[in-house]
Amino acid sequence: MSVDSATVRKIASLARIAVSDAEAEALAPELSKILGLVEQLSEVDTTGIAPLAAVVPNHLRLRDDVVTDGDIRDKILKNAPQAEHGFFAVPKVIE
Amino acid sequence: MTELTNLTVAGIRDGFRNGDFTAREVAEGFIGQVEGARALNAFIIETPDHAIAAAEAADRGRAVGEFGALSGVPMGIKDLFCTEGYQTTAASHILEGFVPTYESTVTAKLFGAGAGMLGKLNMDQFAMGSSNETSAFGNVISPWRRNNGDGAALAPGGSSGGSSAAIAARLCPAATGTDTGGSIRQPAAFTGISGIKPTYGRCSRWGIVAFASSLDQAGPMARDVRDCAILLEVMTGFDPRDSTSLDLPVPNWQAALSGDLKGKRIGIPKEYRVDGMPPEIEALWQQGIAWMKDAGAEIVDVSLPHTKYALPAYYIIAPAEASSNLARYDGVRYGQRELPDGAGLQDMYAATRAAGFGDEVKRRIMIGTYVLSAGYYDAYYTQAQKVRALIARDFEQAWTKCDMLLTPTAPSAAFGLGEKQADPIAMYLNDVFTVPASLAGLPAMSVPAGLDSQGLPLGLQIIGKPLDEQGVLDAGLAIEERAGFTARAGKWW
Numbered sequence: 001m002s003v004d005s006a007t008v009r010k011i012a013s014l015a016r017i018a019v020s021d022a023e024a025e026a027l028a029p030e031l032s033k034i035l036g037l038v039e040q041l042s043e044v045d046t047t048g049i050a051p052l053a054a055v056v057p058n059h060l061r062l063r064d065d066v067v068t069d070g071d072i073r074d075k076i077l078k079n080a081p082q083a084e085h086g087f088f089a090v091p092k093v094i095e
Numbered sequence: 096m097t098e099l100t101n102l103t104v105a106g107i108r109d110g111f112r113n114g115d116f117t118a119r120e121v122a123e124g125f126i127g128q129v130e131g132a133r134a135l136n137a138f139i140i141e142t143p144d145h146a147i148a149a150a151e152a153a154d155r156g157r158a159v160g161e162f163g164a165l166s167g168v169p170m171g172i173k174d175l176f177c178t179e180g181y182q183t184t185a186a187s188h189i190l191e192g193f194v195p196t197y198e199s200t201v202t203a204k205l206f207g208a209g210a211g212m213l214g215k216l217n218m219d220q221f222a223m224g225s226s227n228e229t230s231a232f233g234n235v236i237s238p239w240r241r242n243n244g245d246g247a248a249l250a251p252g253g254s255s256g257g258s259s260a261a262i263a264a265r266l267c268p269a270a271t272g273t274d275t276g277g278s279i280r281q282p283a284a285f286t287g288i289s290g291i292k293p294t295y296g297r298c299s300r301w302g303i304v305a306f307a308s309s310l311d312q313a314g315p316m317a318r319d320v321r322d323c324a325i326l327l328e329v330m331t332g333f334d335p336r337d338s339t340s341l342d343l344p345v346p347n348w349q350a351a352l353s354g355d356l357k358g359k360r361i362g363i364p365k366e367y368r369v370d371g372m373p374p375e376i377e378a379l380w381q382q383g384i385a386w387m388k389d390a391g392a393e394i395v396d397v398s399l400p401h402t403k404y405a406l407p408a409y410y411i412i413a414p415a416e417a418s419s420n421l422a423r424y425d426g427v428r429y430g431q432r433e434l435p436d437g438a439g440l441q442d443m444y445a446a447t448r449a450a451g452f453g454d455e456v457k458r459r460i461m462i463g464t465y466v467l468s469a470g471y472y473d474a475y476y477t478q479a480q481k482v483r484a485l486i487a488r489d490f491e492q493a494w495t496k497c498d499m500l501l502t503p504t505a506p507s508a509a510f511g512l513g514e515k516q517a518d519p520i521a522m523y524l525n526d527v528f529t530v531p532a533s534l535a536g537l538p539a540m541s542v543p544a545g546l547d548s549q550g551l552p553l554g555l556q557i558i559g560k561p562l563d564e565q566g567v568l569d570a571g572l573a574i575e576e577r578a579g580f581t582a583r584a585g586k587w588w
Contacts, residue, residue, distance in 0.1 A: 008461070015418060015464040016425070016441070017457055018449035027461070030519060034462055037520055038407040041478050044485065051480030052487055054309060055536030056296045056561075060338055075196040081432035088427050093440045 002032035099124040104168050104268050104322040111153065111167030118150035118157075118167035122211060125169045128266045129213055134588040135236050137251075137261040138214035139174050140182055149211025156209070163209030164329050171261045171270035174215040175222055176202045176313075177302040181212070185304040186220045186230040189451025190430045199302025200334045201271060201313050208329045213267050216257030220453045221421065222278055222306045225525040226515065227256025229455040234512050237286060238264035238584035242550030249509045249551070252282025258316045259286040263584055269317035269326055273303060275310045276409050277505075277529025280541035283316055284504035284554025287543040287582060289571065290316035291323045294562050295536030296341035299334030307416035308339075310409075310533050320542060320571040324348040327564065341562075348565055354572040357391035361570065362497030366402035367528055369506055375547045376503045383501050383544060383555045383574060390573035395497050399489040404482050405531040406523060411466050411479035412534070417456075418463025424451060458519065487535040494560050499570050502528050504541040504554035532558045542571045543580040552582065 003011075005024040008031060012019040019027065077083040082090075099121050102110065107121055126143045146169045153166040177183045177195035184190040198206070206212070220229040227235040227250060237251040237260055251260035255272035259282035262270055272279035274292035283290035291314050298313040305311060315326030328348055334340040363384060368377070384394055426432035426447030433446040452460070466475035493500065505525055515521045532539040538561070541554040555574055559567035 003465070007465075011461045011465050011468070013445075014468060015460050016422075016444040016448055017452065017460065018442075018445035027458070030458060031461060031465070033518075033520055034410060034458070035465070037523070038411050038466075038475065038479070040407045041404055041411070041482050042474070044401070044404055044478075044482050046478060046481035046485065049481040049484050051477050052484035053480060054339065055487065055534075056294075056339060056341060061335070063335065072196075076428075078196055079193050079429035081426060081430070090427055091434065091438060091440050091443055 003028055100128050100265050103318050104325055107168050107268060112162060118153035121167055122146040122150035122169050125213055125267055132264055132266050132588050135238060135260050135264055136233050137217055137235050137257040137266060139184060139217050139232050141214040142181055142212050146211035146213045153209050166209035169211040169213050169267060171214060171216045171258060171267040172202055172212050173218055173255055173258050173271050173273060175273050175304045176271055178202055186218045186232055188231040189424045193429050200299035201330050204329050216261060216270055218257050219254035221456050222254040222273055222275055223455050223459055224253040225281060225522050226250035227253040228512060228516055229453050231453055235260045237509055239509060239551055247511045250512050252285035254278040255282045259283055259288060262288045262316055262318060269315060269322055271313060272316045273311060273313045275306050275413060276533050277526040279314050279316055280529045280539060280556060281505050281525060283541040285509040287552030288316060288318055289320055289323050289542050291327060291540035293327060293331060293564050294538045296339050297331040299337040299340050301334055301336040305420040307413040309416060310413060320568055320575050321352060324352055324568050346565060348568055351565055352572055353569050354390055354576045356573050359392045360395050360497040361387045361392045362395050362397035362493050362500045364397050364399045364500055366399050367502040369527060372506050379545050379553050380503050386574055386577040387501060389577060397493045397496055399493060401485045401489050402531055405486055405534055406527055408479040408482040409530045409534060411475050414459040414463035415467050415476050418460045421460055483534050486531055490535045499566050500558040502556045504528060504556040508547045508551035508553055528556060537561060538564045538567045540567050540571050542574050544574055544578045546582055
């Protein structure tokens with residue numbers, strides 16, 4: 001499978017990464033090469049094999065439904081690029 | 096003071112306890128080494144205040160007879176571990192200036208045991224790389240050079256390249272690493288040191304910047320096997336804050352350490368011979384087999400038939416998980432924000448991520464996004480997870496015939512910086528021997544075993560059964576005792 005620059009622009013848009021047309025042109029052969037490598041997997045017969053998502057048998061634990069932390073608003077906001085009035089500030093999203 | 100910086104973790108720990116020197120003397124010795132080696136670019140930030148404070152606490156403790164397992168031992172910390180009050184960047188511009196308000200579980204355990212931090216170690220950006228060339232803070236230069244006098248700057252391996260370079264250059268006696276597809280073992284092999292990735296789930300991932308969560312695992316890097324055992328005992332253990340943390344007691348690996356392999360069967364997987372592998376690597380492997388026999392082990396040939404599919408499966412699964420994990424870097428909650436004039440929220444996300452992520456990180460996020468996108472998910476991602484199951488099954492079948500596997504760690508010695516950058520695939524092939532154990536979650540370690548004809552270190556890898564870190568460490572010790580690896584990089588920096 002080889003990807004063209006239009007596909008690269010679509011993937012980049014899904015991934016929320018701005019790319020210029022020149023960057024999309026440059027990325028297309030690079031991504032195609034990597035996809036060429038991973039496409040070898042299609043030759044493996046995996047009939048009847050269950051996908052492995054976790055290597056250790058994972059029994060998700062439940063904890064008591066109680067508050068374990070909190071009151072750390074300032075800590076949470078400390079690294080925000082822009083924090084105002086105790087909130088994360090972002091550009092206007094409603095026109 | 097130079098002599099103190101030649102000591103191992105065990106040597107520092109014991110000498111400090113015996114009163115041979117103070118923790119402060121040790122810390123100052125290493126701080127001097129760090130300051131004198133900036134040409135290696137091993138550290139992103141230096142934190143002498145942390146190392147001194149820990150040393151003073153250790154000295155005060157000694158005065159009243161109180162010792163932690165790592166009292167008096169200064170360490171380097173890979174910049175993937177969140178350290179409270181100290182910048183943590185994952186070597187990415189997007190996290191530049193991020194100062195965590197919390198401490199990762201692994202570093203909290205190390206510091207709680209008395210260790211101090213000399214600085215945050217450089218690495219491949221978000222741990223994506225095998226040569227430390229993807230860092231936003233510049234390449235780490237290996238202290239090693241070829242013996243032909245060409246003076247070429249060599250890669251320290253990656254992604255834990257700052258860790259490996261710093262230990263090999265005696266800037267710290269030990270460091271933390273993380274290993275997703277070989278990021279502890281390959282840099283250890285490239286620089287003539289030891290490093291172990293424990294069974295997935297032994298070390299808590301809490302507070303470690305995530306790359307591929309089903310693969311990421313922390314581990315120690317140090318100069319010898321005993322030091323790795325000492326550090327591993329401190330770094331591992333159950334953590335309720337990591338849903339994949341293993342709720343098991345931590346064995347006393349250090350006390351049980353033995354290079355006697357009588358009764359052990361060592362498997363030699365025939366698929367770990369790749370085209371173009373230098374004859375020196377093959378010769379070293381044969382030497383390793385002879386050492387295993389000498390240590391009393393029985394050698395058995397085994398087959399891991401799906402080995403060649405490990406890299407392709409890895410380069411679907413790891414980028415897929417990365418594309419999901421790295422979605423959090425959006426310029427809102429932490430790190431850098433790029434806000435072009437008049438940009439809306441979506442434009443801000445895209446501009447922030449374009450400016451903040453390096454090229455390799457973008458490549459992997461896009462590959463991950465592609466293989467998870469509608470219409471491709473089953474053909475790529477589900478198929479890769481099925482192949483992962485087959486790779487894990489290969490190992491399970493091998494364990495019916497043997498207790499551990501012996502392989503080379505990497506298909507070559509260290510290469511020159513810039514030599515493989517043009518071709519991502521050539522770079523990925525570096526991890527061909529380390530990725531399978533990562534996919535199966537198995538404990539694996541690299542120990543230095545010899546030098547090639549250019550005078551560069553080569554490592555051998557031991558892969559063990561789940562939870563059998565003891566077997567891995569013991570076999571590593573058996574190699575170490577026989578290899579007598581004492582070579583070190585000549586000081587040029």
